[in-house]
Amino acid sequence: MKITICKNEQEFNITAAWRIIAQMLEKPDAVIGLSTGQTTIDMHAIVSHIYSQYPFDVSRITLFNVDELTNLPREYAGSCYTMILNQIAGPLGIPDENFIMPPTMSDDFEREAKLFEERLAARGGADLQMLGLGSNGHIGINQPGTPFESETWVSPMDPDFEARVRRETQVPEGTELGGLTRGIKNIMHTRKLILIAKGLHKAEMVEKAILGPVTVDIPASIVQMHPNCEILLDADAASRIKNSYF
């Protein structure tokens, strides 16, 4: 596990953006998994900005998101599809066939989850997964208690996480939300993981996930077992682990 601590939020955003660009430059047909949420908005904007100034070949890059909300129209502003499309896939001009997202509406999400993974596998599997860190330790939408063997599925949401999603994305009243997420097993099969966190409010969970025991109670703790994982933090998110490492 490699730990990178950036001196502030701006340096964190730029460093994270360059991790995505570096993967695209190193492997022009890379399969890259993103995450939505507050942590990633600025880094996606930086990737898009750099691309607009210094375009490079992304014609064979595949983008996907680690999860997607269910039971909402795909075009809804808070769907992961729309967010990733607006933040990065659209600005980079990623063709539709290379932008792989599970549908938000289906009568058979089990089949959709399987198909989603099959589509990634058909491209050689995921090279990179950027992973936001939930305040309760979730990765994707895999909540505490999710077995490490879980495969891409529709996960129940933790009430706090659901409230946050509803607040931030103005989900219409009465919509029953679910989340289709890559399973922990699928995430762990990605060639490279980058767990990202910024802000003081993430510091305690960073400490538990990185320095604590590997336990299903903290899904993110499993990344300690990944052979090619980077933990990328700003100084605030790293504030409780700094002394243990440096």
Ligand SMILES: O=C(O)[C@H](O)[C@@H](O)[C@H](O)[C@H](O)COP(=O)(O)O
């Ligand atoms: O929202 C998502 O798409 C991810 O599934 C979720 O795992 C997210 O990365 C974390 O909850 C961190 O979210 P913030 O970056 O908003 O703190």
